[in-house]
Amino acid sequence: MHSAAFLSQSKHGVYYARFVVPQQRLTLGNSREFRLSTGTKDPRAARALARHLRVCFEQYLMDNGMYRREHAIAYLRAHMPKRPDAPMGFGVKRTADGYELTDLTPADAKALAAGDMDDLLANLESRWNTAQPAPITEIARVQPPGKEPNPPQAGAGAGDESGAQGQGPAPKTAPKRSRLRIEKLAQEFMKYEAERAKGGELASKEINKITTRLKPFLEYFAGREINELTPFDMEQFAREMAYYPTFLDDISEAKGLKFRAIIEKSKAGTLMTNAGEPALTITKNTHAGYMQIPKNFITYCTKRNIGSKALVEGLSAPVPNLREGTQRRAFLKEELQQIFNSAYYREARYNTSYQYWVPLIAAFTGARVNEIAQLQPGDVKQDDDGLWYFDITDDDENKKTLKTAQSKRIIPLHQVLLNLKLVDYVKSKQAEDAENLFDITPERADRHGRAPARWFNADYLRGYLHIEDPAVSFHSFRHRFITSVHQAIFDASDVKGELIASTTPALILRRMVGHSDLSLMTAGRSKDVHTDTYTGALSVKSMKKVIDLLEYPGVRFWEYTEPQEGKRQRMKGPDAFEISGEDLANIL
Numbered sequence: 001m002h003s004a005a006f007l008s009q010s011k012h013g014v015y016y017a018r019f020v021v022p023q024q025r026l027t028l029g030n031s032r033e034f035r036l037s038t039g040t041k042d043p044r045a046a047r048a049l050a051r052h053l054r055v056c057f058e059q060y061l062m063d064n065g066m067y068r069r070e071h072a073i074a075y076l077r078a079h080m081p082k083r084p085d086a087p088m089g090f091g092v093k094r095t096a097d098g099y100e101l102t103d104l105t106p107a108d109a110k111a112l113a114a115g116d117m118d119d120l121l122a123n124l125e126s127r128w129n130t131a132q133p134a135p136i137t138e139i140a141r142v143q144p145p146g147k148e149p150n151p152p153q154a155g156a157g158a159g160d161e162s163g164a165q166g167q168g169p170a171p172k173t174a175p176k177r178s179r180l181r182i183e184k185l186a187q188e189f190m191k192y193e194a195e196r197a198k199g200g201e202l203a204s205k206e207i208n209k210i211t212t213r214l215k216p217f218l219e220y221f222a223g224r225e226i227n228e229l230t231p232f233d234m235e236q237f238a239r240e241m242a243y244y245p246t247f248l249d250d251i252s253e254a255k256g257l258k259f260r261a262i263i264e265k266s267k268a269g270t271l272m273t274n275a276g277e278p279a280l281t282i283t284k285n286t287h288a289g290y291m292q293i294p295k296n297f298i299t300y301c302t303k304r305n306i307g308s309k310a311l312v313e314g315l316s317a318p319v320p321n322l323r324e325g326t327q328r329r330a331f332l333k334e335e336l337q338q339i340f341n342s343a344y345y346r347e348a349r350y351n352t353s354y355q356y357w358v359p360l361i362a363a364f365t366g367a368r369v370n371e372i373a374q375l376q377p378g379d380v381k382q383d384d385d386g387l388w389y390f391d392i393t394d395d396d397e398n399k400k401t402l403k404t405a406q407s408k409r410i411i412p413l414h415q416v417l418l419n420l421k422l423v424d425y426v427k428s429k430q431a432e433d434a435e436n437l438f439d440i441t442p443e444r445a446d447r448h449g450r451a452p453a454r455w456f457n458a459d460y461l462r463g464y465l466h467i468e469d470p471a472v473s474f475h476s477f478r479h480r481f482i483t484s485v486h487q488a489i490f491d492a493s494d495v496k497g498e499l500i501a502s503t504t505p506a507l508i509l510r511r512m513v514g515h516s517d518l519s520l521m522t523a524g525r526s527k528d529v530h531t532d533t534y535t536g537a538l539s540v541k542s543m544k545k546v547i548d549l550l551e552y553p554g555v556r557f558w559e560y561t562e563p564q565e566g567k568r569q570r571m572k573g574p575d576a577f578e579i580s581g582e583d584l585a586n587i588l
Helices: 043-063 068-080 106-114 118-131 136-140 182-197 203-219 231-241 258-267 285-303 310-315 333-341 353-365 367-372 415-419 423-431 451-465 476-494 498-512 516-522 540-547 583-588
Strands: 003-009 017-020 032-037 091-097 100-101 380-382 388-392 407-412
Touching: 003 032, 003 043, 017 043, 032 068, 100 136, 182 203, 203 231, 203 258, 203 285, 231 310, 285 310, 333 353, 353 367, 353 415, 353 423, 353 451, 353 476, 367 451, 380 423, 388 516, 407 540, 415 423, 476 540
Parallel strands: none
Antiparallel strands: 003 017, 017 032, 091 100, 380 388, 388 407
């Protein structure tokens, strides 16, 4: 809910604050807007008072179910700040006989020496009018006759950075304007989000994402105060973000550049990647993600009666010429045959364990590459019935992260993975006391999956198999898994069981791939994994019945062979002519 406040000046020079009632709060017989005199001709004092009254009006609308014009005016007048009787802090105080000058400024002394009392009084009056208004709760507090008011409490009141009200009187000096600066509020916002992540409302990975996506917003509005921003400012920022480059951290030329410099080079087409090609701009979907974080920040501020909800409308304005991203698709049957039936797997030409296991696990779990790559030997477990499952979880200490809070889940081992002796491999890594199941060391925080993804997409898929379609990548395993299991559920149903086959197993599928639509069924996630579906969690047995429906006809999977230490094999094309050194010697 938001009410607008504007200033207008009467013919006598006095400023009036204008208030507009939200359309949904209008009642019969009450006009939508009204004005209230600020009682001052000083524009700075009027603006300060208007902001104060605007907060009061917002509070009135929240506290009163029915809006009535006369009640609102009376409420605002009751909360109108009064000029202070205490020493004014600018060299003069009021006495029983009039005024007493205390510490004159050099300008005051000069005016007094020249005998120009009009200039002196005008100077004092101006400083009086710009005095900081008292907070709502302090003005509203009425003391009983003969009782002294409560003494001030340090750090309380309107100047308290926590934004709490009603904890004490206003400070003697006005709070610094920097407390409304966007950078300061953003720090408080990040602390708030960190607490949410600590409480389990957000995945730990979200904090890194929020930091990354808030950075352009903070650089664009550096030094600005949130109350100065307009929806038009937000719209301009959203339009500038259309030129933000993708994979910015990997562009050496952009190191050390601020947002505006990056956008300027991107617009001119002079921002080059390390390969010497013009940097691509973010896609439409990525742009929407970058806009969502500032929207969340603005919403956080408005809950503290800071800023305006209208700013979110500016961020939501249509932005033309956004680049459409590549629409990802699932692997085709023929592509899966190429991937797993090639000589690379058949003849064990892989050089690391992750080159064998990570794609295979993705095909039979639908898990994301980082979720698989960050697995530890202890993350493959057994339930009370002896059924094996992956425990997909996050862990800040071991730099394990998840995309969303719903990504924390368990996935049964498909029978094919059991047949390929994955459990034996896991036990061998447990015996080694390995930190990572595939001996992957993250290149940096939150990037276990980077090396496997880069190898699979660039070296294996494109370089070895020559599958060039940009619509397929490692993530296509996830698309294939979801599509194939859905089809398997449908194929396993009959007319009488169709309802069951299309609801419960489908919900189990959504739980296994970590989709949020099943959040209500994860209430027992932290309890025993053998709890049945009716208590809120899903048993491994229930999920395994569904996951084992998955088949990949025509695709053969070869058993794992441990790569020989110190013997690295070169990757060759699947149809490349090959001859051993011994055979070559015989021919010669």
